[in-house]
Amino acid sequence: MLSRFVMQHALTKQSPMIVLARGAALLPTSDKHPERDLVNFPRPKRLIDPEPVRHTCIPERWFEFFYPRLGVTGPYTFTFGLITYLLSKEIWVVEHDFGYVMASVIIVGLGHKLFGKQLANYLDKEIAAEEEQDDAARNDKLASLKGAIENELWNQERSKAQAVLYEAKRENIQMQLEAVFRERALFAYQQVKNRLEYQAALESIQRRISQKHMVSWVVSHVLKSITPDQDKQSIKKCISDLKALAARA
Amino acid sequence: MGFGDYPAEYKPQVHGPYDPARYYGKPDTPLGQVKLGELGSWFGRRNYSPRAMTAATSRAFWRWNHKYILPKKSNMAGTLHVLFGLSLFFYVINYPRISTHRIMRYH
Numbered sequence: 017m018l019s020r021f022v023m024q025h026a027l028t029k030q031s032p033m034i035v036l037a038r039g040a041a042l043l044p045t046s047d048k049h050p051e052r053d054l055v056n057f058p059r060p061k062r063l064i065d066p067e068p069v070r071h072t073c074i075p076e077r078w079f080e081f082f083y084p085r086l087g088v089t090g091p092y093t094f095t096f097g098l099i100t101y102l103l104s105k106e107i108w109v110v111e112h113d114f115g116y117v118m119a120s121v122i123i124v125g126l127g128h129k130l131f132g133k134q135l136a137n138y139l140d141k142e143i144a145a146e147e148e149q150d151d152a153a154r155n156d157k158l159a160s161l162k163g164a165i166e167n168e169l170w171n172q173e174r175s176k177a178q179a180v181l182y183e184a185k186r187e188n189i190q191m192q193l194e195a196v197f198r199e200r201a202l203f204a205y206q207q208v209k210n211r212l213e214y215q216a217a218l219e220s221i222q223r224r225i226s227q228k229h230m231v232s233w234v235v236s237h238v239l240k241s242i243t244p245d246q247d248k249q250s251i252k253k254c255i256s257d258l259k260a261l262a263a264r265a
Numbered sequence: 266m267g268f269g270d271y272p273a274e275y276k277p278q279v280h281g282p283y284d285p286a287r288y289y290g291k292p293d294t295p296l297g298q299v300k301l302g303e304l305g306s307w308f309g310r311r312n313y314s315p316r317a318m319t320a321a322t323s324r325a326f327w328r329w330n331h332k333y334i335l336p337k338k339s340n341m342a343g344t345l346h347v348l349f350g351l352s353l354f355f356y357v358i359n360y361p362r363i364s365t366h367r368i369m370r371y372h
Contacts, residue, residue, distance in 0.1 A: 044277035044278050045277045045278075045281050045282045045283075047281065049278045051276075051278045051279050052278060052279060052281060053279050053280070054281075057279070057280045057281055057287075059281055059282065060282065060284045060286075060287075060331075062335060062336065062337065063331065063332070063335070063336035063337070064336060064337045064338060065336060065337075065338050066332060066333050066336040066338070066339045066340055066342060066343070067332040067333060067342075069340070069342045072340075072341055072342060072345060073341065073342040073345035073346060073349070075342075106367045106368070106369055109363050109364055109366050109367055110368075111363055111366035112366075113363075117352075120348075120352075124341075124345065128341060132341070136338075136340070140338060143337060143338075147337075
């Protein structure tokens with residue numbers, strides 16, 4: 017009971033969203049940290065396209081570096097001039113491995129020209145599939161966490177309804193107590209009534225018996241007190257009365 | 266600061282997630298914008314300790330990595346850089362032997 021009470025209070029006091037937000041703000045690398053400098057140190061982002069290049073692998077920036085100094089042909093002039101210089105001074109020595117340089121440049125160039133597009137399309141598809149898979153896993157996790165948060169909030173709402181439920185239960189119990197009380201009061205009333213009725217009946221029976229006894233006692237004494245003379249006289253009187261009656265009828 | 270630690274200047278609460286391609290110390294003038302007269306003092310301000318050199322190399326590697334290898338639609342450039350870079354490296358370390366194959370004698 018106490019644990020439930022404590023939990024209810026804890027749940028109503030702080031929502032999980034608040035707790036989560038506070039936790040995220042406390043992470044040292046959070047963007048919400050008060051000391052965070054997002055202007056000079058924005059979040060690093062993964063590039064979609066790589067740095068632009070010319071001739072499959074020479075960075076475009078190098079050509080841009082040459083453009084204001086030597087013009088459009090500048091980088092080519094510089095490169096071929098440098099190569100010519102290195103070759104003519106034999107700093108770049110033409111020995112028996114020199115052919116491999118030419119061969120590799122030609123192979124790479126041809127490969128790029130003939131199969132570059134196909135390979136790029138195939139690899140792009142592979143990467144897209146892989147990314148889709150990763151995103152699906154991530155989105156599933158996000159959805160499940162969102163569901164968990166919603167469930168949590170819903171449970172909090174339900175816990176608020178607990179108070180109403182307890183009130184209803186309390187009322188219910190009060191009603192039951194009241195019903196039992198009334199039932200028992202009725203029972204007590206009936207028991208008392210029964211006892212009183214019993215007493216009344218007992219008294220009336222006693223009175224009846226004593227009355228009956230008294231009557232029989234009086235009758236027996238009266239009968240005892242009648243002498244045979246009196247009996248004869250009364251019979252005579254009766255007969256005379258009957259005769260008188262008969263004469264009249 | 267031991268092995269595998271972040272640089273001393275890196276503060277997570279200020280800089281956010283660590284970017285290995287980035288220098289978190291006080292930035293100096295970029296080499297490309299230094300005047301010729303100030304070049305000496307610029308090089309004088311550099312730190313030549315092994316740790317700083319290693320860190321600089323690592324940053325350069327990560328800058329290259331972010332530009333050519335890690336993008337979503339990265340192309341052949343990064344691979345070719347490695348191939349030609351390795352060729353050049355082995356050419357340089359084998360140069361004492363290769364240079365004996367010079368043909369011309371009089372220039």
